Amino acid sequence: MLYLLGIDIGTSGTKAVLVEEDGRVVASSYVEYPLSQPRQGWAEQDPEQWWQAVVAAVQAIWAKSGLDGRDVAGVGLSGQMHGAVVLDANYQVLRPAILWCDQRTGGECTWMYQEIGEEKLYQWTGNPALPGFTAPKLVWLRRHEPEIYNQIRHVLLPKDYIRFRLTGELATEVSDASGTLLLDVAARRWSGEMLAALDLPREWLPRVHESPEITGQITPEAAAATGLPAGTPVVGGGGDQAAGAVGTGIVEEGILSAALGTSGVVFAMTAKPSIQPGSTLHAFCHAVPGKWHLMGVMLAAGASLQWFRNQLGGEEIKEAAATGTDPYDLLTARAAEAGPGAEGLLFLPYLLGERTPHPDPAARGGFIGLTMRHRKGHLVRAVLEGVAFGLRDSLELLQQAGVKVEEIRVSGGGARSPLWRQILAGVFKHPVTTVNSTDGPAFGAALLAGVGAGIYPSVEAACRSTIKVTSRAEPVLSEVSAYDHLYALYKSLYPLLRDTMHDLTKLTE
Ligand code: ADP
Incomplete structure (x- = not known):
């Protein structure tokens, strides 16, 4: 052997x-x-x-x-x-x-x-x-x-x-x-x-x-x-x-990856060097001879959920310690109860500034649309969906650059959550898979x-x-249309709030 x-x-x-x-x-x-x-x-x-x-x-x-x-x-x-x-x-x-x-x-x-x-x-x-x-x-x-x-x-x-x-x-x-x-x-x-x-x-x-x-x-x-x-x-x-x-296995056209670690990276192989001046995507040589790749980088992907767990997940951290479970699993179980769209709650994941599609170290995150009806599960759901919307920004830039999409393979700590994978399938409008x-x-x-x-x-x-x-989540039609609508709202927020985010950042410098 x-x-x-x-x-x-x-x-x-x-x-x-x-x-x-x-x-x-x-x-x-x-x-x-x-x-x-x-x-x-x-x-x-x-x-x-x-x-x-x-x-x-x-x-x-x-x-x-x-x-x-x-x-x-x-x-x-x-x-x-x-x-x-x-x-x-x-x-x-x-x-x-x-x-x-x-x-x-x-x-x-x-x-x-x-x-x-x-x-x-x-x-x-x-x-x-x-x-x-x-x-x-x-x-x-x-x-x-x-x-x-x-x-x-x-x-x-x-x-x-x-x-x-x-x-x-x-x-x-x-x-x-x-x-x-x-x-x-x-x-x-x-x-x-x-x-x-x-x-x-x-x-x-x-x-x-x-x-x-x-x-x-x-x-x-x-x-x-x-x-x-x-x-x-x-x-x-x-x-x-x-x-x-x-x-x-991201070595052929059509199969992309989305890494959901601390940061998030959407990565696609390209047959030609797809170089676009002014783009916020990186265009590099691939490790496959004669091929290139494009990638978009989101700074706080898993980091957004980690922040939530650390600041607002005290109850789940305690319960997980007592029962030998994982606080992330307890939090995502609450999110599953909340349902797609988290009753009209959006989360902006710019907790570490942003790279793709907004190269802006002074960008800031937030929850938009809170009401008295919202519970913790809705907040977690909004975080999972907000990170998925941030990754869709990169996916859309890749598609605009001519990348063909058939399947998106997720990896990193966030890929452990079946709920997050299902949300990603709905937001991406493509099957989301994991590999061995x-x-x-x-x-x-x-x-x-x-x-x-x-x-x-x-x-x-x-x-x-x-x-x-090893697993495959298919987009569900009803979720796709709900997420399409929410994504349009999500996308409108950064340009509207940019100056306010910068003023807030200046206050703390
Ligand atoms: P790194 O990029 O630091 O290597 P990992 O790939 O280990 O990070 O991913 C860590 C992130 O994965 C955490 O911040 C958290 O958001 C997410 N994560 C870890 N376990 C789970 C889980 N069971 N469910 C959902 N998300 C998880």
């Missing part, structure tokens, strides 16, 4: 999964690490912590499975995107990595718009300049830490630093590289124009592969640390979104390793032979 190892270097921790050829997960492990916030809005991590976590997570896999690295046909990597790891001429890390969620580069993004202009940014990279992306971080280092900047000889993304430690190779792949703002996403290669405009040396960047390609082999030193035999192939892998999509694989990006990275190792002929074939639909 051959096995595949997927490793996902996340923001809170590193996950490793050992997968059999047929997709069965034999063992998984998770090792956490802290996030450092030296100043308000900054987010950094020490790449050495990632490496230590990778070593511990892989060793835990052998301990749990009773297997050892000799049975592993290939290793795939995935990880948090957009981070900047900077190395000197001796391949030493120069400073803590600046992460995707770090907000320090607003000024650099404004400078890039002034210097380069929106049109050229889209033409060269397919994307807008967002503070999370890698390129503005390098410009920030040049301006604020010139003594570090002058020593930089290599720039890597987080998972690619782990690749360097495992194989000694400086390499990346197209899906993660798309989030640097230095890749020509349409052409799937570094953008000479963008590098010239920012005055960044081409030699700093690693070579770019397609995601299932073999990028190197485990070195003897990495073998000693991890227990993986020297020579084991390591494939490109993918950024967490693209690898997660592979892990749920729940290990997300790490599982997708393992499948990519299987393609590179020759076990599956293609990424699509890997998904077909390992991923199965």
